[in-house]
Amino acid sequence: MELDIDWVVGFVDGEGCFYVGIYEHPEMKVGYRVLPEFRVVQHKRDIQILYALKRFFRCGVVRQNHDDRYEFRIRKHECLMKVVDFFQRHPLKTKKNVDFRKFARIVRKMAEGRHLTEEGFKEIVKIAMSMNSGEHERLKEIYDTLTG
């Protein structure tokens, strides 16, 4: 199955997710790890779409999400840079684009190693906090700990 550029934009407008996980990680100097992730989740009946996305981006993995649901997921940094580049050239049309632009800022900050300094990490948490992930409270606590 060949995917067209505009089809991919439309499908990701519907089904894609730009997520920035922030996890405690004692081995990191700042005490936390930043894990941005682009993913598309589908019922297993549409697993062939996930593999088609993997071929399209030439990146990522397809794996079980939970139960009957599978995900196409990109975590590797150079692959995320490709994703960021793609959706910058071909913008999403829904409000998901607001989250995408924040995601892109975080991925670019990480390319510069900003997440490894306390100042840069705080900036990242602040951006992630404003994303539509339902984790505002948890991230605000991390942010307050760092700034308090």
Add this chain to the structure above:
Amino acid sequence: MELDIDWVVGFVDGEGCFYVGIYEHPEMKVGYRVLPEFRVVQHKRDIQILYALKRFFRCGVVRQNHDDRYEFRIRKHECLMKVVDFFQRHPLKTKKNVDFRKFARIVRKMAEGRHLTEEGFKEIVKIAMSMNSGEHERLKEIYDTLTG
């Protein structure tokens, strides 16, 4: 906002719904009314996408679905024929296409007035029963009543 054909296909692959409602209706000769409907539901923050779809298809209405959710919906028969024609020329890539093809068969049967005869109505219920609507049991009961 201008929508591209492939974007619309991709977005509907993710967010579209082809639904065939079958409701009791004592005034109809067969005792039931068949109401096929194409819809896309979004959070109100993306209501402009729904209006863009309305302009794209030159059909349908945008109205509240429930709470913060709005829908773009097409019910008018000549508009549904346009939708059927569009997705036949530009096929969906997910398994939603299986439901679409059943939906298209029902809309075409209705164009021929088949839903107004008991035989045709039974055919329609049988197709609708096999669609992925979560209404299998209710429709099976209607079907059994008609054939029993």
